[in-house]
Amino acid sequence: MTDRSIACMLITHLPVKAEVRRYPQLRGKPVIITESYGSKDLVLDSSAEAHGVRSGMPLAEAMSRCKEASLIQADAPYYNNTFDKLIRALELRSPVVEKDGLGCAYVGLEGLDLMYGGEARVIASLLQTAPTEFNPRVGVAGGKFPAYVAAVTTKGGRATRVPKDAAGIAAFLKGLSIGLLPMSWANKSRLHRFGIHTLDQLSALPESAVQAQLGAAGRRAWLLACGVDDSPLTPHQAQQVVEESLTFPSPTITWSPILMALSTLLGRAFARPEIGGRYIRTATIESHVYRLPPWVKRFGFKEAMGSRDRTMSALKSRLDSVTLPGPLEDMKLTLAGFTGESGIQANLFSDVRKQEQLKEMMRQLESLLGGKPPIYQMKEVEPWSRIPERRQALVPFNP
Known part of the structure; x- marks a missing residue:
């Protein structure tokens, strides 16, 4: 087994918790956060008090189940900024932090136990990075997937350590739903039709049989069900702004x-x-x-x-x-x-360069004036005409 040590920091229902932190009067009340997809209004997140409401549910159905809920339009920039602050706090504890969607982050723990005086103190420091009302969960394991499962199954404000040995990992994953696997809904439905509902049922099958049915995605799902996840941590690259x-x-x-x-x-x-x-x-x-x-x-x-x-x-x-x-x-x-x-890149010929400069000047004037600029040039029409007005004409300048 791997000697890696990875922590998964998980904050469930981050949009709702961020809104309650911003508007304390919503605490303890049913809240539904909505987002629009074209002409459809769907539920992005909901509080525990909004009984019967699930993420992805049409707003009309959600309101019929919880009529007294407060509706809030999703504020994605605010939620992302809130989570980015948490990521920056985690980066002060560990040099390797991977951001995996809103509310989920993986932290490399190698060497931190020596700095903090033990793994328990490291985990306590990670829990303290998030506000108390966010109820962060932490799972620790040798791979990202078992660490995520540990975080999902633990209580808010707590941490769970997955055993390092193969038998301990198998016992920990036994009985848990295949819904935790990062695979498509179609493949999960197919497994359910085969009568495979838990991770231990999937890991009990031959690897070749699962791969024959589901391809590469099936092989990865089988490895994860066995508690094997060697995927590396990809450190979060903070964008300078x-x-x-x-x-x-x-x-x-x-x-x-x-x-x-x-x-x-x-x-x-x-x-x-x-x-x-x-x-x-x-x-x-x-x-x-x-x-x-x-x-x-x-x-x-x-x-x-x-x-x-x-x-x-x-x-x-x-x-x-x-x-x-x-x-x-x-x-x-x-x-x-x-x-x-x-x-x-500079042009090779000066005439071409001047032409490009004229085009750029016209584009800027058009942007500033909000339309075609009133600039004209003289064009020869009938240079042989005896009437001066027919020899040349004013036309809009178009370089």
Whole structure:
């Protein structure tokens, strides 16, 4: 067996717990968090008090089962930021932290017992990284899957250690549902039709028979059911970002103050020492909307931007086709995708280069003016005409 030691930190129902932390008046009440998929409204998460409500359920069905529930539109950026803070806290305890979806993270424990004075103290330190009301669960094992199963099956605020020997792992996994396996719903349904409902029933089958029925996914499921998971930890790579924000004096839906605020935030961001001389590839605008769900727009740039004016010009042209959902209460700008070079390649011939410069100038003017700029050029029409007005004509400039 492997000598690795991996901890799984699990926070169940993170969206609900994050909302209760933000709005304490929701504590102990039925809460349903909804998200929209096209024209459908589905349940993203629900509190324990919302009896009969499950994740993925249509909102109409959920409300029929729990009519007194408070409805909250999902705020994905807030949930991700909340979990990212926890990831950063875990990275202060261990150099190897893998983020695996919202609310789940794996932590490498090798060598930490010597620093903390034993594995029990390491686990206690991990539990302390999350707020108490989040009720974090920790499972410790030699692989990611058994550590995850240990975290799922333990109580909130507690930790469970899976035995290191093969017999102990088999005893721990015995009787647990195959629903814990990371495999498709179709394959799980197929196993249920074969009468295989638990992990020990699956591990009792020959590996070749499972692989013959389900292919590579079946072989991996069989290994996991036996408690074998040699997949490596992939350390979380924190993306460097620059954030700036402001609050409007009053909710506004007019583009003039919104664009002015965006220009101000860009000026602040490009003045930050973290950017100094570098270029950015993406910009994200987030705003709270008066009595409506948050509004988030992410923009990617084909050409890296290295100044406030160029970035503002590009964003303004993209925002011209955007319809605001309602009055914005604030604005947060996040710049990311830093690069050291602009990535612009010079042209070989000067005439071609001038032509490209003219095209770029026209694009910028079009972005600033919100339409075709009033620039014209003289074209010969009838140079042989005896009437001067027929010899040349003004036509829109199009380089």
